[in-house]
Amino acid sequence: MTTTANRRLSTSAYDFINEPYLLSLLERRSDPGEVREVIAKSLAKEPLTVEETAVLLGISSPELWEEVFQAARQLKRDVYGNRIVLFAPLYIGSECTNDCLYCAFRRSNREVVRRTLTPEDIEAQVQQLLDRGHKRLILVFGEHPTYSPTFIAECVRRVYAVRRPKANIRRVNINAAPMDHEGFAEIKAAGIGTYQIFQETYHHETYAKVHPRNTRKGDYLWRLDALSRAMEAGCDDVGIGALFGLYDWRFEVLGLVSHAWHLQKHYNVGPHTISFPRLRPAAGVKLDETYRVSDEDFKRLIAVLRLAVPYTGLILTAREPAWLRQEVMEFGVSQIDAGSRIEVGGYTEAGDAQVLEREQFELGDLRPLDEVIRQLLVDGYIPSFCTACYRLGRTGEHFMEFAIPGFIQRFCTPNALTTLMEYLVDYASPETRAAGMKLIESELAKLPDGPRKNALIERLRLIQETDQR
Ligand code: SAM
Numbered sequence: 001m002t003t004t005a006n007r008r009l010s011t012s013a014y015d016f017i018n019e020p021y022l023l024s025l026l027e028r029r030s031d032p033g034e035v036r037e038v039i040a041k042s043l044a045k046e047p048l049t050v051e052e053t054a055v056l057l058g059i060s061s062p063e064l065w066e067e068v069f070q071a072a073r074q075l076k077r078d079v080y081g082n083r084i085v086l087f088a089p090l091y092i093g094s095e096c097t098n099d100c101l102y103c104a105f106r107r108s109n110r111e112v113v114r115r116t117l118t119p120e121d122i123e124a125q126v127q128q129l130l131d132r133g134h135k136r137l138i139l140v141f142g143e144h145p146t147y148s149p150t151f152i153a154e155c156v157r158r159v160y161a162v163r164r165p166k167a168n169i170r171r172v173n174i175n176a177a178p179m180d181h182e183g184f185a186e187i188k189a190a191g192i193g194t195y196q197i198f199q200e201t202y203h204h205e206t207y208a209k210v211h212p213r214n215t216r217k218g219d220y221l222w223r224l225d226a227l228s229r230a231m232e233a234g235c236d237d238v239g240i241g242a243l244f245g246l247y248d249w250r251f252e253v254l255g256l257v258s259h260a261w262h263l264q265k266h267y268n269v270g271p272h273t274i275s276f277p278r279l280r281p282a283a284g285v286k287l288d289e290t291y292r293v294s295d296e297d298f299k300r301l302i303a304v305l306r307l308a309v310p311y312t313g314l315i316l317t318a319r320e321p322a323w324l325r326q327e328v329m330e331f332g333v334s335q336i337d338a339g340s341r342i343e344v345g346g347y348t349e350a351g352d353a354q355v356l357e358r359e360q361f362e363l364g365d366l367r368p369l370d371e372v373i374r375q376l377l378v379d380g381y382i383p384s385f386c387t388a389c390y391r392l393g394r395t396g397e398h399f400m401e402f403a404i405p406g407f408i409q410r411f412c413t414p415n416a417l418t419t420l421m422e423y424l425v426d427y428a429s430p431e432t433r434a435a436g437m438k439l440i441e442s443e444l445a446k447l448p449d450g451p452r453k454n455a456l457i458e459r460l461r462l463i464q465e466t467d468q469r
């Protein structure tokens, strides 16, 4: 199955995702010696091949899984430090011409409310998000002729244009249906951050089962190669993902790693992020539980991804309940959404309860941003709203250059502390502020003395002073 626009691609990810071969890799059990060799390579911060990743997926003993968890914890600390980047989703519209079996927005679902935010609605939503302290958003769209690249680009510009006295949104990412090269170029020109799209499942038969062929999304290849078209059109920050629970989770991990290698080899930069949403209940959706991913396997898949792609951000969403998010964070997560509402218009209209018939699926973690931040602080993480890399043009390949020699820790930690101080001063509750000040103090104590540390202390002091004036 190919499409006209795909013929313009210099290469297809299809060549990298060899389904029979990946399935054969999952048939064997791994011995402790080879597992430890793979772990050692990963701790040396080298990305794992698909075959090496399969060695981790072939572990059967709980003790060896413990070693994988331990290594994932360590690698996360070595590469990312203890920062967690925060963002919020903003659902722009629930119209959709596709019929994905698992999604409440699918066209045959009569139970869901269809709505698209007007420009005024977008402004009201963004104002609410800014007033809570958010700086990064991901705009989410169904697939529909209304949501053309021009429409999406206009939404992005509108979001950036909303100003509060002290704040504006600094980074707008996009989760929208695949486009052609021209479409990607158009949204890039509007200043998007990451373009994210999930393959949902890399397994052809399952893909066909859950995405009817007479829909746009029924075209596996058009979707698979979307990220390649995005790269060729100049969007060098892309996010991949799989919807876990549609097929064997171990196969999907190999699919993600193969896709990441494809991007790395052909565009010189791997995906900026990987997402691993698990299937959630949704209005009017009857979920097939055959491939349900248990909490234990969920932990394993995060740890294996961390070890396989040391420099790729891992995104854990509010689909998961708060207690589990807290538990799996240490295995390698670098970004989470917080204070999320996924009803279209939910930041101004939903109140405290979820309105299922207005959502794409049910969320597991409904805590407000302030509460999520407080918990992170208590657990020793630095919640970060930093967007410095994007503002300085450090994206795609350039981002990787900086990331590799420990840049993230040396530069990102001070930036994270600065944006945390801004949050504490401008938005936090008294309890969160107290927890944050304590964390900043202990982080400062860890930094080596010198001009860099002094400059940071001065920056933090100025932020506090500005608030008191
Ligand atoms: N409509 C676009 C698309 O399908 O690519 C935009 C993304 S969709 C609004 C966001 C993602 O939500 C989907 O890619 C899918 O992985 C996920 N999703 C859909 N239904 C879900 C469910 N019931 N539980 C968890 N995640 C779900």
Ligand code: SF4
Pocket: 096, 097, 098, 099, 100, 103, 104, 105, 106, 107, 141, 142, 143, 217
């Ligand atoms: Fe539409 Fe996306 Fe939902 Fe599929 S997952 S029905 S494409 S909104």
